[in-house]
Amino acid sequence: MEADVGAALAAGPAIEEEEARPPPRRRPPPPPPPGAPRHLGLAAVVAANTSAPPPADGTNDDTDDNAAAPRGADGGAADGSGDDGGGADAEAAVAPPPPPPQTAAEATEFYTAYRSLSAIQGRMAGLAADHPHLASTLRIGTSARGRPLTALAIGHTPPDAPVRIAVLGLQHAREWVAGLVPLYAAEMLVRGAGDHPDLAAFLARVQLLVIPIVNPDGFVHTVTTDRLWRKNRSGDLHDCPGVDLNRNWGMDWGGPHATSTDDPCSAVFTGAAPFSEPETAAVRDLLTAHDGVVGFLDFHAYGQLVLGAWAHADAAPAHLPDERAYGAAVTAGVNAVHGAGYLYGSGGELIYLASGVSTDWATAANMSALTIELRPGGTGVASSVWQTCLAAGPWSTPDLS
């Protein structure tokens, strides 16, 4: 299951979000001069959105979903070598991978704007191609609408005493920053290892399995059609599609704090069964196929919170007595960098109880698991996305009604 996805990407996957694709990046541009407009990538996304208005009947036409790969007999799209190749247009989006940044400024420039799915996939492939001794891409599965699910494996771990940490991003489609943060962290670790012996030593004994975009279908849908979409895009696209991936995990699935077990139209629909979704099943299978996964981080936005187990109950996990101290230490470490003031606690303490979430599954599997709700603090759905947009740069006013 660990086939390198780099070659597949270079061959041109069938699926790309057509409307959001930026021009192929031959070399990252230099940082803009002071006072110059920034975030050109985001501006391109806005332009793409405004050039494709929704249909007059007010329904989503789901052109992004309908552009997916040919469907296989099992309802999933053709996978891996079964893809139709995607043609020259798909190749142009990801092949060849962008050249490696030559300076620290070029390495971070990618993260000054939100990026399309194809750009993120290209970045992952480029990082692996540039640092084959430290990073590789793994094709871990196929999304509900036929897009590749890709992980980055970085670092090494001794076979006889493996230590691995899983890092997830963007289970929830609209939480864009939660996809770029884990990718940024992975890239900085890999690129920094050459200059910093402590990072090199860390990556010599710990492997990170990073899945920056757990929900590619939902992400594309937020770019092309509905900025506030949360779920994946499984099921009948014309009859309440989608499952909340972070209610679909197997620990306490459908439990007392799952509020939408029987309502597929809900934004927090659990799905028909634990791990019914290819996205959650793929991550589960990746982690259960590897020994020594002791850590699990799941990035979301927003709230400025570090949430530990349990999510579904007002209790600490009795089988992991050090979890509270661990979570508090992580939070103190985060706050020591920028003084941002992240709070640590369980979901019940800080926000709400929830059933079927990823970190509870990981905790039950003896991983030290934390949900990171990125900055800023506060609560609210629409306002969270809007604040993210404001922080990123120019943006057309979204319809928050």
Ligand SMILES: [Zn+2]
């Ligand atoms: Zn979330």
